[in-house]
Amino acid sequence: MGAGTSPADGSHAPGGAEDAGPAAGGPEETAVTGAARAADGTADEPAESGEGGGSTRAPSRRFSLTHDTARPEGGGRAAPGDAPAPARQWPLLTVLCTAGAGLLLVGTDPFTEAFRIGAMLIGVALLVGAVLRWVVPSVGMLAVRSRFTDLVTYGLMGSLIVLLALMAQPKPWLYVPILQDIVHFTIR
Secondary structure: OOEEEOOOOOOOOOHHHHHHHOOOOOOOOOHHHHHHHOOOOOOOOOOOOOOOOOEOOOOOOOOOOOOOOOOOOOOOOOOOOOOHHEEEEEEEHHHHHHHHHHHHHHHOOOOOOHHHHHHHHHHHHHHHHHHHHHOOOOOOOHHOOOOHHHHHHHHHHHHHHHHHOOOOOOOOOOOOOOHHHHHHHHHH
């Protein structure tokens, strides 16, 4: 037992580290009391655990440390584990290749409407990601957050990019009259 405790009468000496918590060395010992005992030198040697000879520490009820991060919902492999890496991540590769094709069109500008079509391809890539996240049960690394959050994020961003590409000047493919009124109202 700890200093200042008598097993026979159960009395405690005032001012000890054990006054703040349960009896030292018991299964209820928390990390805080163990740390306090280690600070004043009463826990120099680790506790022996039977035949193995290794030290064991009682689990703390007060603090828990995260040892690993849980995968997002649907974050498992999209193909069996024995398949090659690209096959396991086909949903992510589909989205990245579509967005890369859009960026390539915007960057090289091979024809007059390349900017608009390239930007639309980038938006479509995000919309495809939202559809894959909704339909396919395991999408690999395309799953970043929960299924709902990924759907909202991919869908909203993809829709906005496609709409902005359609309304890009000069000669927009989509004309929304209220936007012109909003711009004139805010500028004037």
